[in-house]
Amino acid sequence: MNKRIGSYPRVRVQDNGDGVVSQAGGVLLVETVRKAGLDTAMSAALMPWRKLRAAHDPGKILLDLALAVALGGDCLSDVAALRAEPQVFGPVASDPTISRLVDTLATAGPRALTAIRRARAEVRERVWMLAGMDAPDAGGQVIVDIDGVLVLAHSDKQDAAATWKRTFGRHPLVAFVDHGRAGSGEPVAAMLRPGNAGSNTAADHITMTRLALAQLPKHYRRGRRTLIRTDSAGGTYDFLNWLTARGRWLSYSVGMTITEAIHHAALHVPDSAWTPAVEPDGQVRDGAWAAELAGDVLKGRLAGMRLIVRKERPHPGAQLRFADADGMRLTCFATNTTCTAIARQELRHRQRARAEDRIRAARDTGLRNLPLHHTAQNQVWLEIVQLALDLLAWMPMLALTGTARRWEPERLRLRLFSAAARLATTGRQRILRLARHWSWTDLITTAFSRLQALPKPD
Numbered sequence: 001m002n003k004r005i006g007s008y009p010r011v012r013v014q015d016n017g018d019g020v021v022s023q024a025g026g027v028l029l030v031e032t033v034r035k036a037g038l039d040t041a042m043s044a045a046l047m048p049w050r051k052l053r054a055a056h057d058p059g060k061i062l063l064d065l066a067l068a069v070a071l072g073g074d075c076l077s078d079v080a081a082l083r084a085e086p087q088v089f090g091p092v093a094s095d096p097t098i099s100r101l102v103d104t105l106a107t108a109g110p111r112a113l114t115a116i117r118r119a120r121a122e123v124r125e126r127v128w129m130l131a132g133m134d135a136p137d138a139g140g141q142v143i144v145d146i147d148g149v150l151v152l153a154h155s156d157k158q159d160a161a162a163t164w165k166r167t168f169g170r171h172p173l174v175a176f177v178d179h180g181r182a183g184s185g186e187p188v189a190a191m192l193r194p195g196n197a198g199s200n201t202a203a204d205h206i207t208m209t210r211l212a213l214a215q216l217p218k219h220y221r222r223g224r225r226t227l228i229r230t231d232s233a234g235g236t237y238d239f240l241n242w243l244t245a246r247g248r249w250l251s252y253s254v255g256m257t258i259t260e261a262i263h264h265a266a267l268h269v270p271d272s273a274w275t276p277a278v279e280p281d282g283q284v285r286d287g288a289w290a291a292e293l294a295g296d297v298l299k300g301r302l303a304g305m306r307l308i309v310r311k312e313r314p315h316p317g318a319q320l321r322f323a324d325a326d327g328m329r330l331t332c333f334a335t336n337t338t339c340t341a342i343a344r345q346e347l348r349h350r351q352r353a354r355a356e357d358r359i360r361a362a363r364d365t366g367l368r369n370l371p372l373h374h375t376a377q378n379q380v381w382l383e384i385v386q387l388a389l390d391l392l393a394w395m396p397m398l399a400l401t402g403t404a405r406r407w408e409p410e411r412l413r414l415r416l417f418s419a420a421a422r423l424a425t426t427g428r429q430r431i432l433r434l435a436r437h438w439s440w441t442d443l444i445t446t447a448f449s450r451l452q453a454l455p456k457p458d
Contacts, residue, residue: 025416026088029392036394037457041059044059049108061093069388079098112380127394149367150170152167159195159375169195170370173191184393186389186393229355235256240252273292308342310331361392370382
């Protein structure tokens, strides 16, 4: 009778290994930083906060934090994962030095935040140029999604308050540029708010849009080529009026609350006016239709506004609402674009749901918990999270193809970044030798070659 040894092989563990690098796939993010010119841009932006004879560059410290968050860290001390691999990530500041820099930037307030955001905007324009036809503006239009997210707090931190979901924490607003079906999306703005901040707050949405537009190339900061997309939280007169004011003329696709007037108008739409909804591949969406409302329901609304209502059979188990009718779920959105068929406009607005995917990725990248106590410190943390998300969006856009471009952070970490390698030094070169048996080694090496082939920043 054979002696049972279990399902897994037994191994011995020792601590005398040499030349082995963990998180070796992180070199893809490091090379993205280098080719995008983010290191030099961030260093120049934070130069005013570098002390005389300081050993560490504030820009490098902030990027180290962003890299640590991109690799899965969720607090300042997780930068230790980079500090353990100086041959790959360079010298990393100590925890006290990092904490002092975050406090300094938090004390500087809007001045420091503006410097960081200007550097990101400068680099973003270069990255989009390098991406070419894979850039989010390749089709001549940029779509910006604005949404709110609840971040729970488990202690009495500054500005944490009871939320509308009966939890305790904060209610920041975030904005993402949509990369379409082929890619993911990248953050362009994030604003920290108390947990009891309202949803239909026009002033906050206007501030968010200003911050988002400042991140785009100049020719997208006004005009119909930029589409602002929100859920019904953005469906206020003041916000839509600001979007279309003289000098901005932005396009919008904004969810609207089903009022009694909209509900009444939807019930009186003739059957012949309903257009079947479509899927992204052009096929008809089963059990869904869209129609444009007209008549008295538009009185008192903005000039050029179109109201499009959608009805769909609810999913099994879904509960109908008072605003629904005849067993159909009713939703409505407003838009000022006219060059697209109703079915395509309905599809475009429905694809705003991709913002929920971006928020899920942000939660997995430092936004699940704001680790610092003071609001100003956590606003700096939000900028670090956005830098990390930028890198997680730019690297696939520049280096990956196919379905790998759409991988979310959890999958990128498991398959690419967590790869181990042996570091070999020959002459003046350092070579990372990835394991041949790792299933995604070819993907890593091919992506790294694509990044290396990009031109160096000026």
